[in-house]
Structures are given as structure tokens and as C-alpha cells.
Amino acid sequence: xxxxxxxxxxxxxxxxxxxxxxxxxxxxxxxxxxxxxxxxxxxxxxxxxxxxxxxxxxxxxxxxxxxxxxxxxxxxxxxxxxxxxxxxxxxxxxxxxxxxxxxxxxxxxxxxxxxxxxxxxxxxxxxxxxxxxxxxxxxxxxxxxxxxxxxxxxxxxxxxxxxxxxxxxxxxxxxxxxxxxxxxxxxxxxxxxxxxxxxxxxxxxxxxxxxxxxxxxxxxxxxxxxxxxxxxxxxxxxxxxxxxxxxxxxxxxxxxxxxxxxxxxxxxxxxxxxxxxxxxxxxxxxxxxxxxxxxxxxxxxxxxxxxxxxxxxxxx
Amino acid sequence: xxxxxxxxxxxxxxxxxxxxxxxxxxxxxxxxxxxxxxxxxxxxxxxxxxxxxxxxxxxxxxxxxxxxxxxxxxxxxxxxxxxxxxxxxxxxxxxxxxxxxxxxxxxxxxxxxxxxxxxxxxxxxxxxxxxxxxxxxxxxxxxxxxxxxxxxxxxxxxxxxxxxxxxxxxxxxxxxxxxxxxxxxxxxxxxxxxxxxxxxxxxxxxxxxxxxxxxxxxxxxxxxxxxxxxxxxxxxxxxxxxxxxxxxxxxxxxxxxxxxxxxxxxxxxxxxxxxxxxxxxxxxxxxxxxxxxxxxxxxxxxxxxxxxxxxxxxxxxxxxxxxxxxxxxxxxxxxxxxxxxxxxxxxxxxxxxxxxxxxxxxxxxxxxxxxxxxxxxxxxxxxxxxxxxxxxxxxxxxxxxxxxxxxxxxxxxxxxxxxxxxxxxxxxxxxxxxxxxxxxxxxxxxxxxxxxxxxxxxxxxxxxxxxxxxxxxxxxxxxxxxxxxxxxxxxxxxxxxxxxxxxxxxxxxxxxx
Numbered sequence: 168x169x170x171x172x173x174x175x176x177x178x179x180x181x182x183x184x185x186x187x188x189x190x191x192x193x194x195x196x197x198x199x200x201x202x203x204x205x206x207x208x209x210x211x212x213x214x215x216x217x218x219x220x221x222x223x224x225x226x227x228x229x230x231x232x233x234x235x236x237x238x239x240x241x242x243x244x245x246x247x248x249x250x251x252x253x254x255x256x257x258x259x260x261x262x263x264x265x266x267x268x269x270x271x272x273x274x275x276x277x278x279x280x281x282x283x284x285x286x287x288x289x290x291x292x293x294x295x296x297x298x299x300x301x302x303x304x305x306x307x308x309x310x311x312x313x314x315x316x317x318x319x320x321x322x323x324x325x326x327x328x329x330x331x332x333x334x335x336x337x338x339x340x341x342x343x344x345x346x347x348x349x350x351x352x353x354x355x356x357x358x359x360x361x362x363x364x365x366x367x368x369x370x371x372x373x374x375x376x377x378x379x380x381x382x383x384x385x386x387x388x389x390x391x392x393x394x395x396x397x398x399x400x401x402x403x404x405x406x407x408x409x410x411x412x413x414x415x416x417x418x419x420x421x422x423x424x425x426x427x428x429x430x431x432x433x434x435x436x437x438x439x440x441x442x443x444x445x446x447x448x449x450x451x452x453x454x455x456x457x458x459x460x461x462x463x464x465x466x467x468x469x470x471x472x473x474x475x476x477x478x479x480x481x482x483x
Numbered sequence: 484x485x486x487x488x489x490x491x492x493x494x495x496x497x498x499x500x501x502x503x504x505x506x507x508x509x510x511x512x513x514x515x516x517x518x519x520x521x522x523x524x525x526x527x528x529x530x531x532x533x534x535x536x537x538x539x540x541x542x543x544x545x546x547x548x549x550x551x552x553x554x555x556x557x558x559x560x561x562x563x564x565x566x567x568x569x570x571x572x573x574x575x576x577x578x579x580x581x582x583x584x585x586x587x588x589x590x591x592x593x594x595x596x597x598x599x600x601x602x603x604x605x606x607x608x609x610x611x612x613x614x615x616x617x618x619x620x621x622x623x624x625x626x627x628x629x630x631x632x633x634x635x636x637x638x639x640x641x642x643x644x645x646x647x648x649x650x651x652x653x654x655x656x657x658x659x660x661x662x663x664x665x666x667x668x669x670x671x672x673x674x675x676x677x678x679x680x681x682x683x684x685x686x687x688x689x690x691x692x693x694x695x696x697x698x699x700x701x702x703x704x705x706x707x708x709x710x711x712x713x714x715x716x717x718x719x720x721x722x723x724x725x726x727x728x729x730x731x732x733x734x735x736x737x738x739x740x741x742x743x744x745x746x747x748x749x750x751x752x753x754x755x756x757x758x759x760x761x762x763x764x765x766x767x768x769x770x771x772x773x774x775x776x777x778x779x780x781x782x783x784x785x786x787x788x789x790x791x792x793x794x795x796x797x798x799x800x801x802x803x804x805x806x807x808x809x810x811x812x813x814x815x816x817x818x819x820x821x822x823x824x825x826x827x828x829x830x831x832x833x834x835x836x837x838x839x840x841x842x843x844x845x846x847x848x849x850x851x852x853x854x855x856x857x858x859x860x861x862x863x864x865x866x867x868x869x870x871x872x873x874x875x876x877x878x879x880x881x882x883x884x885x886x887x888x889x890x891x892x893x894x895x896x897x898x899x900x901x902x903x904x905x906x907x908x909x910x911x912x913x914x915x916x917x918x919x920x921x922x923x924x925x926x927x928x929x930x931x932x933x934x935x936x937x938x939x940x941x942x943x944x945x946x947x948x949x950x951x952x953x954x955x956x957x958x959x960x961x962x963x964x965x966x967x968x969x970x971x972x973x974x975x976x977x978x979x980x981x982x983x984x985x986x987x988x989x990x991x992x993x994x995x996x
Binding site: 338342350351354355365472 | 538540559560561564570572575576577578579580581585586588589590591592594598599600641645
């Protein structure tokens with residue numbers, strides 16, 4: 168019983184919630200990408216691979232140029248390039264989008280390990296210096312708010328960017344012309360096409376955007392939270408982001424709430440040293456939650472009507 | 484104005500080759516400004532291909548297109564829209580989860596200074612437009628909540644909003660009730676008065692004669708005739724469409740109904756979405772009669788057929804076959820008890836498309852001793868013999884019985900199903916939309932076989948969205964509305980009265996539950 172007591176105690180510490188938000192943001196970025204991609208009608212399960220690629224190239228670039236901003240840009244571009252592969256395969260060549268996504272995830276895992284060996288030999292990739300990491304930024308005054316200040320306003324710069332992107336994604340999707348078009352393409356591409364929209368351009372942009380966001384998340388993981396690249400360091404987070412997107416019913420804020428829940432699981436696990444529960448049991452937590460979500464136990468969600476269906480012009 | 488300028492649309496020598504089929508074979512098609520021009524032809528005649536070419540969705544292999552006398556090159560619907568061409572598709576291009584306003588605006592949305600979608604302005608634009616053309620619509624309703632007639636109206640407004648001068652309407656009346664069709668025709672005449680040009684695609688010849696000024700007839704990818712509506716007749720158009728004389732009316736003797744075979748008592752059932760679809764349906768079906776069910780699609784007809792065929796569970800009531808209670812029977816036991824079923828979705832439920840005609844011809848009967856030894860090994864020789872007989876008897880046009888069902892035309896696919904179901908010598912034949920989407924020749928044939936089946940003593944229950952079909956085939960008509968049979972009528976009941984009953988109006992006459 169003491170384990171449960173420990174967790175309850177932990178829930179009242181600001182440290183835990185600070186870590187929760189950081190862990191949530193790591194998932195939120197690819198989840199937002201997933202929302203955008205799937206709202207346009209392209210199933211994207213390749214966030215894992217895009218994130219991993221982003222993480223790898225962030226470290227490579229940071230070690231080479233000692234500039235975390237440049238490194239982050241490289242990571243974003245790398246994620247975008249992986250997404251472009253998915254877009255070409257699934258939009259242009261109308262391949263099965265699940266298969267394409269899995270292929271990209273496996274490809275990314277192989278590519279990064281291969282490049283590690285190629286570039287760094289059999290040694291460690293090496294560590295990024297403390298001044299070359301994405302910085303933590305305290306927001307003056309606001310970080311003095313008791314409890315809440317530490318949780319929200321004492322965070323990595325990427326956390327703030329992600330929260331802004333969260334609001335922006337919501338506004339774009341549901342309040343702008345562009346968002347209406349993205350959703351139209353994901354619901355009924357024939358209708359969008361006959362209304363004079365370019366289905367392909369919209370879908371390409373949406374899928375590539377999801378890659379950019381996953382790449383950013385990869386950079387946050389490798390040169391924000393961590394300071395090096397380890398093979399397979401994303402550890403299934405891209406899939407958890409996918410679950411968060413479904414849990415959140417393909418909406419940005421819904422996905423964010425799901426990310427917070429998963430993030431909490433992660434944060435509790437990370438604090439396992441001060442609670443008396445098997446760390447192995449705790450490490451299962453996020454994945455267990457994912458399974459529960461994917462099994463549809465939290466209410467069934469309806470995906471966009473044309474999600475996963477390639478568009479063939481002139482078809483009905 | 485010269486002749487060329489008076490033509491709103493002038494398509495010359497259009498050729499479009501699809502794998503295995505020449506969909507448009509040097510087609511010439513022209514429409515005068517301000518007329519309603521009907522384009523008629525059977526399925527696969529090439530009407531839709533031609534219109535998709537005109538709308539820029541399909542690129543022709545050869546030919547030229549002149550709009551208002553100017554040669555044009557269409558790379559996509561955007562170009563067509565810019566030239567003032569609008570299309571109302573047979574399958575509506577509407578997004579059910581969007582509002583009416585969003586659907587109409589899509590692609591040309593008004594935005595405010597912040598580039599945000601301007602809902603208030605969208606609403607005003609729509610209200611102006613609907614007032615101008617007398618097409619009342621509420622921009623804020625969710626599209627999925629509108630009845631089909633109003634959805635079509637939204638499609639028309641959508642096209643007008645894009646500034647269309649030439650409107651293409653692809654089978655616009657297929658989904659409408661007679662009343663809705665009348666309203667549509669009023670709208671179309673108003674639009675023409677306002678200077679618009681309309682291309683009306685249809686295979687319902689009565690409507691074509693009523694609404695159009697001129698008619699172009701297509702058959703097998705070619706234009707086979709240009710007609711002036713005033714100077715032609717239903718028979719002449721039908722003959723042109725099919726290429727031989729056809730019998731438009733069903734030729735049948737009065738029914739001689741026998742004993743009651745099937746009794747449906749207060750049956751209730753839910754739809755796929757879990758909402759009540761049948762709310763207490765009762766009727767009797769007699770030997771040697773055709774009971775037709777009329778109704779707007781989605782009023783429980785599909786669910787009723789599925790319940791009777793054993794593929795949908797009831798939530799209450801009883802179904803009796805003779806003295807036997809078959810309420811809980813599944814598809815297999817129903818079949819064994821003598822209920823045959825022609826399902827409405829021929830490609831999804833009627834056939835296994837990748838199976839050959841021979842294999843399809845015994846679906847559901849593969850366990851019978853006639854076609855298998857101990858329900859284990861198929862008697863291939865017997866099956867092939869059987870399939871060959873059906874193909875011959877039901878005039879299925881195919882090079883062999885080994886052809887996959889997928890490669891048959893719609894009419895021939897339907898004939899395979901009809902042959903299989905009638906071939907089982909059923910007591911009750913359930914026919915759901917038996918001629919949907921098949922050509923006139925096949926319709927004529929299937930109608931004749933259904934009547935023949937009746938004359939041999941089978942009890943036939945017919946569901947069709949085509950009121951004409953229900954009226955010409957049935958010996959009694961049950962009108963369904965919102966999960967109930969609201970009235971049972973005689974087949975010579977005027978169309979107007981049936982239409983009224985189908986939409987919840989009118990008073991029941993007899994035995995309605």
C-alpha cells in the first residue's frame with residue numbers, strides 16, 4: 168500500500184507536474200502533426216520514424232555546428248523529408264498508408280543506426296555541451312506564481328512554442344478558410360475537388376507539416392531533454408502520440424489532454440526512485456494507457472470520413 | 484448573334500478511351516444558351532464521361548470544347564468553374580458534417596481582415612442568393628440533418644454561388660420523391676427564365692419529356708440521335724437508347740392470389756446506427772401476388788428486407804412462414820425454409836465479385852446434396868451444368884461461366900443473382916431494388932421474370948425506390964414512412980397520392996398499422 172501512498176504524495180509536488188508538461192509536449196508536437204495529416208485524409212503512423220530522424224539529425228548538426236537553433240532547424244527539415252516520402256508514396260502512388268507508415272518507421276530506425284556507425288564508428292555519438300542545448304526559459308514574474316509558476320513558466324523553450332502551436336493549430340483548423348479546406352479534403356475529397364480545391368496540394372502540405380512538427384519534437388527530445396542520440400531513443404513515443412490523437416478525437420485540445428495523461432504516466436515513472444513500486448510496472452504505464460485508449464474504452468471516436476483513402480480524381 | 488455564339492456548349496469529336504472500353508467515341512454534343520437539354524442513355528453509354536470531360540474532371544484523348552463559342556482547354560474543375568460551368572453530381576458532393584453554409588462556400592470562402600472564416604458574411608451571401616432564386620435554405624443547419632431534396636437544393640445553390648451559367652445536373656431526380664421532383668422542375672424553369680442553361684442527364688424518359696427542350700441520345704459511347712422534345716415520344720427515345728424496340732410497360736395478367744404464405748406481425752428492428760428503423764410493421768403476403776413497398780429511401784425498407792432475409796435481428800414482433808415462426812431464423816435457415824433474397828447491394832452482398840459465375844450461382848446452396856457430397860466436396864460437374872443452364876435461361880451475356888462476376892456489366896451481374904434466387908424455387912421471393920442501375924433491356928427481362936415467378940405461385944415482396952416500378956409490377960402497394968406501413972393501396976392509385984403518403988401526408992386507406 169505504501170506504493171499508492173507514495174504516488175498520492177507525489178501528485179502534490181510541482182516537480183511532478185512540471186515533468187508531466189514537458190513529457191506531454193514531447194507527445195503533443197507529433198500528435199498535432201497527426202491531427203493535421205489525418206484531418207486532410209492521410210493516415211499517419213510514421214510520427215515515430217520522423218521523430219527519430221529529427222532527433223538524430225539534431226544531434227549531428229549540433230555536434231557539428233554547436234548551434235542548437237540551427238540543429239533544430241535541421242531536425243525539422245529531416246522530419247519534413249521523411250514525411251515527404253510518406254506523402255509521395257501514399258498520395259501520389261496511392262499505396263496503403265499504414266504500410267507506408269510502418270515502412271518509414273523501420274526505415275528511420277535502420278537509417279539512424281547505420282549513420283551512427285558510419286559517422287561515429289562504434290563509439291558513442293558523443294554529448295552535446297550544456298550551452299549547446301535548447302535552453303530552459305523562466306518567464307519573469309509569472310514563474311513566481313506558487314506551484315503553477317513552476318509547472319508552466321519554468322520550462323524548456325520548446326514547451327512554450329508547442330503551446331503556441333497548439334492554439335494556432337486549433338484556430339487554423341476550425342476558424343480559417345484553410346482549415347475548412349483541410350477538413351473538407353479529409354471528409355470528402357471528391358466534393359473538395361469539384362468545389363475547385365486542389366486535393367493533392369492540401370494533402371501534401373498537411374502530411375509534410377506533420378513531419379516538421381515531429382522533427383521538432385525529435386530535436387526537443389535529443390538536444391532539449393537529453394543531450395545525445397541513442398538508437399531508438401524515441402521509444403514508441405510516436406505511437407503514443409498517435410494514440411493521443413485518437414483519444415483526443417482528432418482535435419488539437421483533445422490530443423493535448425490525452426498527452427497530459429500519458430505525460431503524467433511518464434513523469435510518475437521517471438520519479439520511481441522515490442516511490443516503492445516496481446519501476447518495470449511503472450514503465451508499462453504509458454503503454455498500458457495507450458492500449459486502453461486504442462481498444463476504444465474511452466468512448467468511440469469517428470475519424471475523418473476519408474481518412475486513409477487515396478483520392479482518385481473522377482471517382483465516386 | 485451567329486450560330487456558334489448561341490451555343491453555350493459545343494463539344495466536337497470527343498474521344499475518351501478507358502482500359503477495355505471506349506467510353507466516348509467521337510462524340511458531338513451541343514447545347515443552346517437558355518435551353519434545358521436532356522442527355523439520355525443507358526448505364527455505360529458514356530453520358531457521365533462526357534459530362535466529366537465538360538467539367539474538367541476527365542481529360543479527353545481527342546476533341547475540342549467550345550464554351551460560348553470560344554475554344555477552351557480544361558485542366559480541372561477550377562477551369563470549368565471559371566468558365567461558368569457548374570455540376571450537380573448524382574452522388575452529392577456534400578460534406579455531411581459541415582454546415583449548409585460551409586458546404587456552399589467551400590473553395591470560395593469569405594474571410595475577414597484576420598484571414599479567419601467570416602461566418603456572418605457567408606450567411607448574408609447565401610441569404611441573398613436564396614432570395615434571388617427563391618430557394619429557401621438555412622445556412623447553419625448541418626448538412627446531414629437535411630432531407631435529400633434540400634441537400635440537392637444546397638448543391639444547386641453551391642453551383643450558383645460559383646457563378647454558374649451552365650448547370651449540369653446528373654440524374655437529379657433519382658433520389659427525389661414525386662413532389663420534390665415537381666419542386667425541382669419549378670426551380671429549373673425559373674433558372675432558365677433567369678438566363679441559365681441546363682444540361683439534364685436522366686434515364687427517366689417521362690421526366691425528360693416533361694422538362695427538356697431538346698434531347699441527345701447516347702448508346703455505347705456514341706451519339707445516336709438528336710431529338711426535339713415536342714416531336715418525339717417515350718417509345719422513340721427508348722428504342723434509340725437500347726438499339727431495338729423495348730416494352731416499356733409491364734405486360735401482366737391480373738393476379739390470382741392464393742393462401743397467405745408469410746405473415747409479418749408488429750415487427751420492430753434497429754438500424755445499423757442503433758436507432759429504431761422498424762416501428763411495428765405488419766402485413767400479409769399471399770401466394771401468387773406481388774406486394775410492392777413504396778417509400779422514400781431510408782424509411783425502413785432496407786431493414787425490413789434484411790429482417791425477412793434473416794440478416795438483421797428483430798427487437799420485437801413475429802414473422803410467420805405458413806405456420807412456422809421464423810422470426811429468429813438466420814440467413815441459412817431462412818433460405819432452407821424457402822425464402823429467396825435479391826439484395827439491394829448487388830456488388831456488396833449479392834455476389835462475391837472475385838468468384839466465377841458458376842461459383843456465384845450456388846452461393847448459399849453449396850451445402851445441398853445437389854451440389855456437394857456430404858456438404859464436404861463440391862460436385863463441380865453438377866455445379867457447372869447448373870450454371871450453364873441459368874446463364875442460358877436468364878440470358879446472362881458472358882463468354883463463359885468461368886468469368887469472374889466482377890467483369891460482368893451491372894445488368895448481367897443482377898441477372899446472375901436473379902437467376903440464382905429464382906432457381907431455388909422459393910415460396911417467398913424478396914426483391915430489393917431488383918433493377919437498380921441496370922439498363923432498360925435487363926429491366927424489361929427482370930420484370931418479366933418476376934411476373935412469371937408470381938404466376939407460378941411464388942409470393943413476391945418488392946422494394947424499389949422507383950415509384951414507376953412499384954406501380955407497374957405490384958398487385959398491392961404498401962407505403963412505408965418512418966418505419967411503419969402507413970397505407971396499403973391499389974396499384975392504380977395516382978402518383979400524387981402515393982407521393983403524399985410517402986412523405987407522411989395523406990390519410991391511410993385500409994389495414995395500415
